[in-house]
Amino acid sequence: MARVCQITGKRPQVGNNVSHANNKTKRRFLPNLQKKRFYIPEEDKWVTLKVSTKAIKTISKYGITAVMKEAKANGNLVL
Structure with a gap:
């Protein structure tokens, strides 16, 4: 798997x-x-997700369901 955050889409x-x-x-x-x-x-x-530390903070603030829904809408989430 590439070095890409599955929630935010952050790349090198x-x-x-x-x-x-x-x-x-x-x-x-x-x-x-x-x-x-x-x-x-x-x-x-x-x-199990490969996420950036910024995404972990976002998930703890808004919840995994809301964040995954937003990531799917943006086209970042790949499961």
């Missing part, structure tokens, strides 16, 4: 390492992804 970004002498070399900024299990009470089952 590209940038530069910049030395003291201002030399630039390419680098990647990877999202902080965690593999986490969430319980969906409406379906009475557990799902």
Whole structure:
């Protein structure tokens, strides 16, 4: 599986390492992804998602059902 958050759609970004002498070399900024299990009470089952830490905070604030519904509407959720 790629390094993509299944809720927010965050992906690696590209940038530069910049030395003291201002030399630039390419680098990647990877999202902080965690593999986490969430319980969906409406379906009475557990799902495992690869989510960013920002998505975990969003899920704890709004609930897994509302966040998954929003992610499906945006086209980010892939199960």
